[in-house]
Amino acid sequence: MDSLRTPDDRFADLPGYPFAPHYADIPDGDGGSLRVHHIDEGDADAPVVLLLHGEPSWSYLYRHMVPVLVGAGLRAVAPDLVGFGRSDKPTKRSDYTYARHVAWLTAHVFDAMKLQDITLVGQDWGGLIGLRLVAARPDRFARVVAANTFLPTGDRNLGDAFFAWRRFSQEVPELPVGRIVNGGCTTDLDAAVVAAYDAPFPDESYKEGARQFPTLVPASADDPESQPNRDAWESLRRFDKPFLCAFGDSDPITKGADRPLRELIPGAAGQPHTTIEGAGHFLQEDRGPHLAQVIADFVRSPS
Numbered sequence: 001m002d003s004l005r006t007p008d009d010r011f012a013d014l015p016g017y018p019f020a021p022h023y024a025d026i027p028d029g030d031g032g033s034l035r036v037h038h039i040d041e042g043d044a045d046a047p048v049v050l051l052l053h054g055e056p057s058w059s060y061l062y063r064h065m066v067p068v069l070v071g072a073g074l075r076a077v078a079p080d081l082v083g084f085g086r087s088d089k090p091t092k093r094s095d096y097t098y099a100r101h102v103a104w105l106t107a108h109v110f111d112a113m114k115l116q117d118i119t120l121v122g123q124d125w126g127g128l129i130g131l132r133l134v135a136a137r138p139d140r141f142a143r144v145v146a147a148n149t150f151l152p153t154g155d156r157n158l159g160d161a162f163f164a165w166r167r168f169s170q171e172v173p174e175l176p177v178g179r180i181v182n183g184g185c186t187t188d189l190d191a192a193v194v195a196a197y198d199a200p201f202p203d204e205s206y207k208e209g210a211r212q213f214p215t216l217v218p219a220s221a222d223d224p225e226s227q228p229n230r231d232a233w234e235s236l237r238r239f240d241k242p243f244l245c246a247f248g249d250s251d252p253i254t255k256g257a258d259r260p261l262r263e264l265i266p267g268a269a270g271q272p273h274t275t276i277e278g279a280g281h282f283l284q285e286d287r288g289p290h291l292a293q294v295i296a297d298f299v300r301s302p303s
Contacts, residue, residue, distance in 0.1 A: 001030040001095055003088040006200045011086060014196040016063045021086055024112035028090070029100050036108050037086035041066050042075035047142070047299055048115055051078040052105075054124020054149070056177045056210040057282065058085030060196055061123075064288030065295075072296035077115065079108055081125070083209020085200050096212040098225040101125075102132045109133075116140060119299050123147040123284065124254075125213060134239065135232035143242040144267070145295055148281055150257035151233065154218035154226040161252040166214040175207050184281035186250050193285075236265050243267035244298050246291060248279030272298075 011017075019039045028034045039051075039059050049069055051062045059078040069076040080087040082104045083096060090096065109115050110133075118141045122130035127149025134141050152158060169175065178194035201207050218226045243265045245258040262268045274294060279286040 001028040001032050001034075002091045003028070003034060004091060004206050005035065005088050006086060006202065006206060010199045010202065014060065014199060015190070015192050017060055017196065019063075019066065024108055026104060026107035026112055029103055030095070034082055034088040034090070034104070036079065036082060036088065036104070038077055038079040038108070038113070039066060040075070040077050042070040043073070044075065046073055046075040047117065047119065048075045048077055049119045049121060049295060049299065050109060050115065050130070051076060052120070052122045052126025052130045053078070053081065053084070054126045054128075055213040056084070056175065056207075057124075057181055057197060058200055060085070061181075061282065061284045062288070065284060065292035068289050068292035069296055072293075072300070074296060074299060077109075077113070079105070080200075081105065081129070081209075089200075089206050089209055091205065091208060093208045093212045096209050096216070098128075098216045098218075099228070101129050101216075105129050106133060106136075110137065110140060117142045119143050119145065119295070121145045121147060121295060122149050124149055124281070127151065128217070131236065132228070132232050135235035138235065138239055138241070141241065143244070143298065144239075145244045145246055145298060146258065146261050147246045147291065148248055148251050148254045148283055150254055150261070151229055151236070152218050153229045153233065154220045154223045158217065158219050159253075162217070162219075165253065166217070166219075169211065169214040174204060175210055177201055177207070177210060181282055181285070184251075185285045186278055186280040187286050189285065233264070238266065240266040242271060242298070244271045244294075245273040246283075246294050247275055248281065248283040248286065249275050249277050250279060251281040251283070253281055
């Protein structure tokens with residue numbers, strides 16, 4: 001599998017992102033390997049919070065939250081998914097599948113990092129992939145925070161907002177990553193922050209993963225990942241560890257997606273689910289410190 005690696009100088013002096021890079025090598029699923037990146041801040045023996053980004057962001061999305069979590073005595077781990085951030089970027093769109101993303105993240109956080117007793121925080125694709133890991137290995141997780149995410153099976157219409165986004169992502173000549181993140185926020189990001197979201201992608205050849213992600217969401221009942229997601233739901237219907245929904249109030253893509261999570265997952269019963277006011281799709285940008293405090297309180301609360 002051929003891949004690209006974003007030059008390190010693209011990540012120099014990004015605003016609000018002083019974190020040292022950490023890397024692991026994982027199987028690419030095609031006989032080779034990929035180098036993947038993660039932030040790892042806080043005491044190595046502290047409870048671990050796994051912060052998973054989605055499309056088309058990277059671990060930079062969590063820069064406002066990491067200091068709050070570490071200050072609360074937690075270990076904050078924020079990977080860059082394959083194709084994003086400082087992680088390697090396979091060059092063919094066909095290299096990226098939902099199943100491979102699940103396998104890549106499994107290899108990264110379970111096999112290479114050997115994380116245990118994880119508090120998962122999944123937003124956007126961070127939830128679509130992260131919840132598959134929870135379903136497959138519930139023993140590795142202590143609790144879950146779902147933030148503006150869902151686990152679609154293709155059995156229900158995903159809504160006009162999703163299909164408009166998917167159409168745009170496939171038709172626009174140049175994928176404007178930073179502008180997409182800015183457009184998914186209720187706040188207006190500084191130009192330097194928008195540029196930081198563009199940093200992993202020197203040109204369009206680095207964006208094959210970002211281009212492919214919207215097409216991988218199961219939107220029909222016969223999607224290749226529809227049945228695996230149905231199977232994952234069967235596991236999640238037995239997940240009785242604490243499960244919290246923290247959704248923004250201004251995200252048209254995932255509005256209402258918290259309802260099945262709260263109603264069908266046993267661990268969600270009786271939890272202090274919250275709607276974060278003034279937060280769009282990228283609630284980490286709009287209300288990051290607030291979301292981080294919600295997570296810290298959830299970790300520290302009696303189970």
